[in-house]
Amino acid sequence: MPQKRRKRQRRGQSTVPGDRLRAQRPDHVWAFDFQFDVTEDGRAVKLLYVVDEFTREALAMEAERRIDGDRVVDVLEGIVAEQGRRPELVRCDNGPEMTSNALRDWCRFSRTGAAFIEPGSPWENPFVESFNSRVRDELLSVEMFSCLTEAKVMIEDFRQDYNRRRPHRAHRMMTPTAFRTGWDAAHEAAPASAELRRRYAPAPSDAGDSPTLKEPTNHQLSQQVDR
Numbered sequence: 001m002p003q004k005r006r007k008r009q010r011r012g013q014s015t016v017p018g019d020r021l022r023a024q025r026p027d028h029v030w031a032f033d034f035q036f037d038v039t040e041d042g043r044a045v046k047l048l049y050v051v052d053e054f055t056r057e058a059l060a061m062e063a064e065r066r067i068d069g070d071r072v073v074d075v076l077e078g079i080v081a082e083q084g085r086r087p088e089l090v091r092c093d094n095g096p097e098m099t100s101n102a103l104r105d106w107c108r109f110s111r112t113g114a115a116f117i118e119p120g121s122p123w124e125n126p127f128v129e130s131f132n133s134r135v136r137d138e139l140l141s142v143e144m145f146s147c148l149t150e151a152k153v154m155i156e157d158f159r160q161d162y163n164r165r166r167p168h169r170a171h172r173m174m175t176p177t178a179f180r181t182g183w184d185a186a187h188e189a190a191p192a193s194a195e196l197r198r199r200y201a202p203a204p205s206d207a208g209d210s211p212t213l214k215e216p217t218n219h220q221l222s223q224q225v226d227r
Contacts, residue, residue, distance in 0.1 A: 056170065056179075057176040135158065
């Protein structure tokens with residue numbers, strides 16, 4: 001009996017080397033990835049996260065029973081339509097949803113570049129992987145969703161809390177939303193506003209803990225500080 005041949009996994013074609021790509025401004029690089037959980041009845045829930053690598057904003061957290069390449073494109077189009085923003089590049093792995101014709105066509109028609117990480121190298125997508133661990137530790141490992149609707153509501157609540165109440169050391173203790181708002185204001189101001197530009201420049205990786213902005217910390221989901 002002839003040995004069954006294994007199918008070759010489709011590899012995404014990067015337009016820039018992913019291992020040397022670092023976000024330099026809002027909407028420069030959007031990273032996305034999947035996680036899985038189950039509802040109380042044991043049925044699977046597939047989660048799609050889209051994160052802006054520069055601002056650390058969670059742009060989307062989608063929960064469905066099934067998410068394919070077409071649904072990924074719908075989520076991206078939803079961000080563009082609702083928030084009026086579009087990425088210059090997307091960073092993702094070589095999963096079938098990411099290498100699908102639907103996503104490839106969306107990137108081509110929207111003139112968005114792609115940076116695919118090497119197979120089996122999640123460390124090449126560090127920001128969304130760090131976000132994954134936050135969601136797993138603080139939500140998925142704590143809550144049991146009774147149904148898909150409850151999962152959608154609680155996951156969206158987590159996203160709003162993360163963006164608006166979670167300070168980041170990389171942003172000098174500003175939340176992602178506050179950092180994005182300040183960055184926009186600084187770069188729309190006159191060139192003479194050097195102080196604003198300095199304040200909202202990318203923080204060094206070893207930034208200290210001295211806060212420049214304090215957000216309310218009495219919210220149940222907002223007791224953590226992210227890097």
